[in-house]
Amino acid sequence: QQQVKQSPQSLIVQKGGIPIINCAYENTAFDYFPWYQQFPGKGPALLIAIRPDVSEKKEGRFTISFNKSAKQFSLHIMDSQPGDSATYFCAASSRLTGGGNKLTFGTGTQLKVEL
Amino acid sequence: KAGVTQTPRYLIKTRGQQVTLSCSPISGHRSVSWYQQTPGQGLQFLFEYFSETQRNKGNFPGRFSGRQFSNSRSEMNVSTLELGDSALYLCASSLTGQGNYGYTFGSGTRLTVV
Numbered sequence: 001q002q003q004v005k006q007s008p009q010s011l012i013v014q015k016g017g018i019p020i021i022n023c024a025y026e027n028t029a030f031d032y033f034p035w036y037q038q039f040p041g042k043g044p045a046l047l048i049a050i051r052p053d054v055s056e057k058k059e060g061r062f063t064i065s066f067n068k069s070a071k072q073f074s075l076h077i078m079d080s081q082p083g084d085s086a087t088y089f090c091a092a093s094s095r096l097t098g099g100g101n102k103l104t105f106g107t108g109t110q111l112k113v114e115l
Numbered sequence: 116k117a118g119v120t121q122t123p124r125y126l127i128k129t130r131g132q133q134v135t136l137s138c139s140p141i142s143g144h145r146s147v148s149w150y151q152q153t154p155g156q157g158l159q160f161l162f163e164y165f166s167e168t169q170r171n172k173g174n175f176p177g178r179f180s181g182r183q184f185s186n187s188r189s190e191m192n193v194s195t196l197e198l199g200d201s202a203l204y205l206c207a208s209s210l211t212g213q214g215n216y217g218y219t220f221g222s223g224t225r226l227t228v229v
Contacts, residue, residue: 036220043119043205043220044158089158096163098170100146103207103218105158 004092006106013080014114021075021109023090028071030092034103035064035075038087047088048075080113087111117142119208119221127227133194136224140187140208147189148218149181152203161204164189165211196228 005024013019023033032051036044050057050064050073057064061078077084090106120139128134140147149161160173164183181191187208193200203225207218 034218041222043207043222045220046218096171098163100148100163100165100170100211102148102160102163102171102173103150103158104160107157 004090004104004106006090006109008109009107010110010112012112012114015081017080017113019077019080019084019111019113021088021090021111022072023074023106024070024072025092026071027092027094027104029094030104031095032093032101033064033066033073034091034093035062036089036091036105038089038108044089077111080111082113082115085112119206119219121204121206121221121224123224124222125225125227127229128196130196130198130228132196133192134196134226135190135192136204136206136226138189138191138206138208138221140189140206141219144208144210144219145187146209146211147183147187148207148209149189149191150205150207150220151175152205152223153201158205161191193226198228200226201228202226 011019034049035047037047038044048059048062050066052068063076066073088109091103093101122137146165148163150158152158162172167183178194183189203223205223207220209218
């Protein structure tokens with residue numbers, strides 16, 4: 001119930017294309033859904049995040065679509081560039097009994113944007 | 116504003132040894148969380164510290180422990196290292212760890228156990 005399922009595992013798109021990464025969850029206690037971008041040798045960096053009472057959020061070329069009833073959310077990258085080539089992780093945050101929160105991560109999507 | 120600093124960046128240890136990793140959070144951040152990243156298991160929550168207290172712990176054996184100092188810097192320790200402990204260990208800091216979800220990750224410590 002704590003899992004977050006992410007697909008696809010890898011994705012290759014042409015420059016200017018719109019890669020879409022999908023995630024699904026079961027635990028309705030999740031209350032915050034961030035996306036992280038990770039480059040080799042670096043830690044994950046927060047890209048964009050959404051709360052479950054919002055259906056869509058845009059920040060620059062990145063858009064999250066959220067479907068609460070289906071327990072699914074997705075990341076769209078508009079006008080993708082070679083510099084977007086990285087691993088993307090969806091995550092879901094849950095509150096812990098001791099206070100604080102914990103992030104449950106998806107398995108990651110390796111995106112390659114070709115010229 | 117300095118980011119989250121983890122030291123060392125790379126470590127090679129032998130099975131059975133112990134290791135200590137260090138994390139300096141962003142100035143003013145009081146919550147420090149640790150995550151283990153491996154190709155097989157992905158990113159998994161280890162534990163979280165706030166005001167020098169461990170508030171939460173993930174499903175890891177007791178060989179994994181940590182602490183937080185009064186300046187919010189944190190260390191994690193792994194004793195009796197096993198080959199399966201080879202991973203990237205990531206530290207994330209946030210203001211309070213609750214209500215504020217702005218976790219900032221460090222670049223990690225790459226631990227290799229041989």
